[in-house]
Each structure stands twice: as C-alpha cells, then as structure tokens.
Amino acid sequence: MKRYICLFYILLSLNLVSAQDRPNILWVTIEDTSPQFIGCYGNKDAGTPVIDKLAKEGIRFTNAFSTGTVCAASRSTIITGAKTYTMGTGHQRSQYPIPNYIKGFPYYLKKLGYYTSNNPKTDYNIANEKDFIKEAWDECSKKASWDGRGEKQPFFSVFNFDDSHQSRTMSWTFEQYEKYVWNQLPKEDRIADDAFEMPPFYNDTPEMRKQFARVYNSIKLTDNKIGKLLTKLEEDKLRDNTIIFFYADHGEGIPRAKTNGIGLGYRVPFIIWFPEKWKHLSPWGTASVSDELITFEDLGPTIINLLGGKVPDYMKGTPFLGQSRENKKKYRLLSTDRVDNGLDLVRSVTDGKYVYSRNFMPFIPEVRYINYLEIADITKHMRNDLKHNKLNALQSRIFNERPLEVLYDIENDIWETKNLAENPKYKSVLENMRHYMDSELIKAKDILFMPEYEIVKISKTQTPYEYRLDDANYNFDEIYKVASLSGKKGEEFVKAQIKNLKHQDKIVRYWASIGLMSQDKALLQAYKKDLNKALHDDYPPVSITVAAILYEKFNKKNAAKILNKFCKNEDWTLSLMSINYALYFKDRTPFETTVSKLLETPNLNYHIKSACDDFLESQKIRKEI
Template identity: 75%
Template sequence: MKYVFYILCCLTILSCKDKDKPNVLWITIEDTSPQFIGSFGNENASTPVIDKLAKEGVRFTNAFSTGTVCSASRSTIITGARTFRTGTGHQRSQYPIPNYIKGFSYYLKQLGYYTTNNSKTDYNIANEREFIKEAWDESSNKATWKDRQEGQPFFSVFNFAESHQSRTMSWSFKQYVKHVWNHLPEEDRIADNAFEMPPFYNDTPEMRKQFARVYNSIKLTDNRIGELLQKLKDDGLKDDTIIFFYGDHGEGIPRGKTNGINLGYRVPFIVWFPEKYKHLSPWKTGEVSEELISFEDLGPSMIDLLGGEVPEHMKGKKLFSGNSNDKNELLLLSTDRVDNGLDLVRSVTDGKYIYSRNYMPFIPEVRYINYLEIADITKHMRKDLKDGKLNALQSGIFNERPYEVLYDIENDIWEANNLAGNPKYKSIVDNMRQFMDAELLKAKDIMFMPEYEMAKISEKQTPYEYRLKTSEYNFDEIYKVASLSGKKGKDITKAQIAYLKHKNAMVRYWASIGLMSQDKASLQSYQKQLNKSLLDNYPPVSITISALLYQKFDKNNKAIEVLNKYCKSSNQDWQLSLMSINYMLYFKDRKPFETAVVELLERPNLKGHVKSACHDFINSQKIKNTI
C-alpha cells in the first residue's frame, strides 16, 4: 500500500508539473514583410488582430528569416541549423542531414509536450516523412491541440497560406478573386488607390490592380488569425498559452521574396504572454524590442524556455534567457537557388543597415523564376521595361547587380540607394564584410559547392559532415577565389584566369563564375586559355566558360555545342541542364539553343526546376521574337 501511495503521489506531482507548463501556439503566415502590417508602421494596412497582439505583447522590429524562400527558411526553423551548414539552402533540393539532427519539436515531445503542426512542412531534407513523424505527434491540415491527454501541455503550429505569393501575384486574377476577394466582407476590401506603391514599381492602374492583392491577402490572413484566437479562447486555453506570430520570409512580390536584401529577409515577429506566464518574458507588455533575432534562434529558444537542454548542433541564441551575452550584435543571412533561379547571396545586418554580397552579380534581382514569370504583375513590369516606361530604379532591378550593396534600412525602407561605394560608410561595410568572411570560413559554407557536386556527395554522406573534411572540401581556398567574383579589372581577371588551371575543380568553378562579370576588353587577350577551359573535364566549369565565350565573343560555335550538350544532360544530372538554361536565359540571341530546349522539355520525368527553366526560355523567347 505504501508503494502504491508513493506512485500515486509521484503521478500527482508530475501531473501538477505538466499543468504548470505553458502551452505554446505558433501562428505562421507566409511571404510577408513588416512593411505591410499596421503595427509595424503601415498606415494603409488593415491588420487589427495582429496589431492587438503587438499592443498587448512584444513587437520585434529586427527579426529576420535566415532564407528568402519557404523551404530554406523552414529548414533552419525546424532543425535549428543553418542551411549553409546542412546543405539545405537550395529550394526543394532535399539532401540528407545527419540522423542526430532532429526537429526541435522532437525535444519538446521529450519534455511531455503534445506537438502538432497544421500543416506546412517543406523542410527541404531527405527522408522528410520519417523526420516529420519523429518531430510531431500530428502533422496534417486537421492537427490541433484537442487530441492531447488531459492536463498535457501543447506546442501547436498553425500556418496560414492566405498571404502566400500564389494569392499576392502568381495565381490568375480570377483565382485571387475566388480565394481571397470573395472571402472578404465588403467593408474589409482594400481598393486599388488606398495605399502607396513601393518606388521600384511603376505606379500605373494595372500595377495597382495587382498590388492591391498584397493588402487584401494580408487582410484575409488577419481575419483567419482572429478566428483561431477565438477558438483558443473558447476552449479556455488563452490564459495558459504563450503566442508567437511571425512571417516565414519577405513579401511574395518581385524584388521581395527570393532576394538577398532586407525586403527578402525581414519578417514581422510578435510574442504575447498571458498574465500567468509574464514572469518568463524578459520584456514588458507592449514593449517594442530592437533586439536582433533570426530563425536560427527559434528552436533553441523553445527548448530552453520549456525546460529542455539545447543540442550541440543548434548555434542560435536563447531569446528568453535574459542574458546580455546571449544577444546578437550582427546577423549573418543567406539565400541560394530558388526554384529554377540560380543565386548565391550572403548578407549581414545590424538592424539599421544591411550589407549583401552578391556572388553571382551577373544575375539580376528580378531573375527568371517561372513562379514569378507566370504572374501578371511581372508581365506588366517586363512590358513597361520593353516600352521604356520605367525610371532608373525600376529598370535597374532587371540589370546586373553590384557585387556588394549597403542599404540604410531605417531611412530607406525600399532599398533604393546603395551606399556601398560611399566613403562615408566605408567602416560599416568593412566591419560587416569582415564579420561575414569570418563566419563563413568558420562554418565552411557548403553552399559554395556546385549543386551538381552536392547531389553526388549526398549519395554517400551528408553535406553537413562532408564540409568538415578539409582535405576534400578546402573551403579556405574556394572562398578566396569566390571572393573575387563580381570585382572587375585587369588584375582580377588575370588572377581568375590563373585559377582556371587550379587542381581543385571547385576553385576552377569559382574562377569561371567570377569571369562572367568581366568585360570583353579585359578578356580579349585570354581567349586561348578560355577556349582550353571550355573543354574542362568538370562540367560546371565547361558550362560557365561556354556561356562566357558565347556572350562575349560573337557566338563561339564550340560554346554553342557545349551548352546544347549539357542542356540535354540526363535526368540524373539535371543540375547541369538547369545551369546551362539559366545562362541561356540572359543571352540576347538565344536562337541557337531553341531546338535543344524544346527537345528537353519533351523528355518524360523531367525535373520540375528544369521544366520551369524551359518554360521561361520558351515564353520569353516568344516575346523577344515579337519585339
């Protein structure tokens, strides 16, 4: 009887302990920048539910996604590990990660929490189904807190897609009307003339009709959040639940989402504490925090807040520790390939300024990404560009980028004025550049590896672990050459040409990437060496040098042959096809490649990213042929 009594006492104590644990509700909205939320300063927005959360909670003005597209940002959120360590930066690449890296919610389950996800995953890793099963008690579009055991605390995520890029731009206007406009009461609908246009868009009736979709989609999202919070209150749970609200990355519009600038990274972020758990908050009710936070901090902060031990692979800060040493002074951010659009940008911010290093600057901000190209707003922009109706800022987003930019994001929220070349800001640029270099070298950024190589590595081991093998992945040497990319002049060209003979294939690759930014005059005396490198046995080098020779030197026939060959690579080597077509998309004369692209598009089981690039080539080529 004493033994039974002891067991009952223990169970009672554990039950009481569980009841003392807070519930946690995460409200995630898609593709939204704080510039479009009322409580973050937009007087044209109608977001009363979000604004009330901000007034009663803590509003963070310097919260940043660690990527600029959903799968990359969600990879960091769920694992607590940065994409340039795990190799998960390319959208929907799904390369393997080590078995010991688990979703942060797995650790909450070990603490007795009932974990649910409703319902987006998109974690961008191999074996995602098994990973999800281990991380969540339930992950579906019906998941909620209701099926937990009596007295069991919950951690629940609700993801709202009403603000997604599909609604704000990529779906047809008819679909937008059906899924957004028709779900808004008449008094909630925001008219085409009821807001200010960002200055990098041409302010025309056609553009306003499309851009109003952003405001109406966010308004519908706000309504949906209100319904969820009412459900929480009706279930008698609000007084026991800490509420988080945030967007998964920047606004889903041209020049926002997918771009390595503030508009791609910065997100709205709010935390609301019920009276019962206000003691867990280092901040006061209604406080506005300028603390720098990123998605790398979310996993370790949740585990720490709820009483767990943070795993070694999670390097983020514990936001609720109240420890002044546990604060970020600078944040390193990153963006890589998005769908069929190649890119590699690394950025640093202190909240007031953002510095971005474009390692493929020959690709413009509004680059060919099929999900953007099918949108009416992008079509209007390209037509206005063709008709000469855009000013320097508006047309500039279609041009080659500077290799580095610095924006004052407090006073220039639309990032119109690049300060990187201004001597007044030299110390800021130098400090951020040095921080970025040191952090990337320490992390051994695996995303500098061509994706063609990463796919092959992933057949035998994880990119996360491979990057640590200095004898195989000599990142110091690779980064030294990659850091020349975008810089111009005879001395830089000479060094890049010399690196084309390096024994390390990835060093040669970055030498070829860097040469893409050099002008014809700088390359003129090196044609013999370039023609040799055109036949390099490492395909990413051969493809890039072929693109360079075709673009700079009167349509080199051998270059045409090489590009067409790699364009039609096997489905297994789809990365080579994608690379080839991406270069072709920016050629003035694409006619020599039309047949190869059409033949590729007819191939069965073609990789989605490659298919998207083919469609961009064909559709834009039709437009070119009518000019």
C-alpha cells in the same frame, strides 16, 4: 521576480512542476509577408487589426529576420535550428540528407512531455522528410491542433496560414485570386486599388495597382483567419495559459522581395504575446517593442530553453527566452541560394539598421528568371513596361546586373533604393559587416559554395553537413578566396581568375569561371586562348560556365554547341545550369530548338521544365517587341 523565474526553472529541471503549471505555446505563422505591410509596423493602409492588437498587448520585434528568402530554406532552419549553408539545404525544392542526430526541435519538446501538433505545412527541404516529421510531431495534418493532447498535457501547436502566400498575391490567375481571396472577404474588408502607396521600385499604373492590391487583401484575409483561431483558443479556455508567437516565414512574395537577398527578402514581422500568468517569463518587462536582433536560427533553441530542455550542440542560435538566455548579438548572417530554376548565391549581414549583401553571382539580376514569378501578371506588366521604356532608373535597375555588394539603411530607406556600398561615409559599416561575413563563412565552411552538381554526388554516400568538416574533402579557405573575387572587375582580377582556371581543385576552377562571367569583353580578349582550353575542362560546371562566357562575349559557335549538349544532359543540375545561363544571353537563337525539344521529354525534371518555360516565353516576348 528573478527569484520566481529561477525557482520555476529549478522545479522544471527536477520535474516537480506539474503539466498544468507549464505554459502552452502557440505559433501562428503566415507566409511571404514583410513588416511594411502590417499596420503595427507603420502601414496605415493595412487591414490587420488582429495582428495589431496582438502587438499592442505583447512584444513587437523590429529586427527579426528569416535566415532565407524562400519558404523551404527558411523552414529548414526553423525546424532544425541549423543554418542551410551548413546542411546543404539552401536550394529550393531539394532533398539532401542531414545527419540522423539533427532532429526537428519539437522532438525535444516531446521529451519534456509536450504534445506537439503542426497544421499543416512542413516543406523542410530535407531527405527522409516523412520519418523526420513523424519523429518531431505527435500530429501533423490539416486537422492538427491542441485538441489531441492528453488531460492537462501542455502543448506546442503550430498553425500556418497560406492566404498571404505568393500564389495568392501574384502567381495565381486573377480569377483564382478573386475566388479564394477577394470573394472570401466581407465587402467592408476589401482594400481598393487606390487605397495604398506603391513601393517606388514599381511603376504606379492602374494595371500594377490592380495586381498589387492582391497583397493587401491577402493579408487582410490572413488577419481575419488568425482572429478566428484566437477566438477558438479563448473558447477552449486556453488563452490565459498560452504564450503566442506570430511571424512570417520570410519577406513579401513580390518581385524583388521574396527570393532576393536584401532586407525585403529577409525581414519579417515578429510578435510574442504573454498571458498575465506567464509575463514573468518575458525578459522585456513592460516594454511593448524590442529592437533585439533575432533570426530563425534562434527559434528552436529559444523554445527548448524556455521550457527547460537542453539545447543540442549543433544548434548555434541564440536563445532569447528562458533561464540561460544569451546576450544579444551585434550581427547576424543570412543567406539565399537557388530558388526553383533560378540559380543564385548571396550572403548577407545585418545589425538591424543596415543590411549588407554580397552577390557572388552578380551577373544575375534582382528580378531573375524564376518561373513561379514569370507566370504572374505583375511580372509580365513589369517586363512589358521595361521593354517599352516606361520605367524610371530605379524601376529598370532591378532587371540589370547587380553590384557585387549592396548596403542599405533599412531603418530609413525601407524600400532599399539607395545603395550605400560606395559611399565613403559608410566605409566602416561596410568593412565591419564584410569582415564578419568572411569570418563566419570560413568558420562554418559554407557547403553551398559547392555547385549543386557536387552536392548531389556527395549526398549519395554521406551528408553535406559532415562532408564539409573534412579539410581533405573541402578546401574551403582556398575556394572562398577565389569566390571572393567574383564580381570584382579589372585586369588584376582577370589575371587571378585565369590563373585559377588551372588550379588542381575543381571547385576553385569553378569559382574562377564564375568570376570571369562578370568581366568585360575587352579585358578577356587577351585570354581567349586560356578560355578555349578551359572550355574542355573535365569538370562539367567549369566547361559550362566557360562556354557561356565564350558564347556571350565572343559568339563562339563551338561554345554554343557545348552548351546545347549540356542542356540535354541527363544530370539535371548540369542541364539547369546551361539553360539558366542561356536565359540571360542577348541572342538565344541557337538554343531554341534544344529547349523546345526538352519540353517534349516525359517526366522532365521540375526545375528544367520551369527554366525551359521561362526561356520560350521570354523569347516570344523579345520577338514581339
């Protein structure tokens, strides 16, 4: 068998394998789905017979992870094969430039003679996306399919199903859900409100069940549509020559999963199906389940490698198919950053059994203010139950400040309810993952430790990807040393952070201020003079963050005045930072007028509008309570 595989790749490299003797590749992607909601992953309540059959006949991966927790960041890594924290593409709905030599990986398949089609989602989160798409795909539209290929030309075709997207499962009105999901299902396929188990971090009430049933029915509709696509593949007499990939773009689109840097945000269902003709290309033999650790960084290199192409140097992922298949990796590094109006920075490490996450902004809760979540009825029910003390400790915890570190056993604690970070039994697991994260981030020079205010400025003259590589520009070692103090509480850390408020590097000063956000008022009392001086720092992200500290901890009127001024700043990144801080203040009254007037601004930035809407709606609820 190995000789056959080697011969195939030798002939392929010599262009002696004719087009008709090369496998087609079909990618079936779905949105916002964790494996916990798929039948073949153990959920007996799920209605996913098509996906389950694909898994039974193919290879089901138990340790597949998205590199991000929201679609645009995830798809940025999928299409380029490069991590978002190297390119600066981790912030949702941003369009920062990447180097011209970074191509969409289908570009390399076209060079191998493949017809490439994408139906239809792109959302790659980069500048010049239109040209990038044109270079990568022969056809990219709602009608794109393998039909446009030449005679006997092999194809790489992507079909994206959005029926399980967060819009359907929570953010749309219930009437929209009924029209576009419930009414599209045959009666026998509909899953009732009492036909499933609720995750324990949700209050098990009739109102919550009504909303959560949307998840199951949306996935059921998705499964039905996948079935129709596979039927078309069969009818076109292509299935016997097509390798099928199935996966979701990141975790489930519900509060605490999507957008949140834990296993529920990263872990995805992932299946590969080989027709009999191409089963020799499977390195898993007769196995039906693989625990191999893979991430979205691997997908582009894997397809290029499988089809006999040369993987470009900037792709650092591990090809898990093809002749030069690489050895398994023990750990993988994942990330999550700003999502719409919700600021954040989390870096995570997994080995498949555990997920370790470092929250560099732990003062922001797991369920943070993101307008697309806040408009959802399920989130409104949760916040209402929280205000009326109807939630238990686990259910209310997700609205509180996060620990600086979490460690979950995602193999035995699938809902991630028990943080093992302070359990001495898991000290070595924690330390190994922490060390891996530190070394990988330092090696990569994570550009997203820059405030977005800076990334916008950098992007006007060069790419963040290339900027980070120049030590004269970006002193990441020093920046990361100070950022690593964020969330650590106590006199020792306060002193270090106050000292670094005077550092010559503005990004170091920024991270010193971020770290002080988590310190207790009593410890900060002795350093009010230093904070008052830093309030007038000439670097706006420092001034804004220190203003937030002084207002929240000491109710300083001049701090509120400065924050109000920055809320109205023409630079949307500074405005968003200011409003985002204000969203979590106990007393927001001084900012109501400013936020209300901002909403009257013509052509208001999308992120600013979302933050303002969250502010006013949540303030209204507070007053009602």
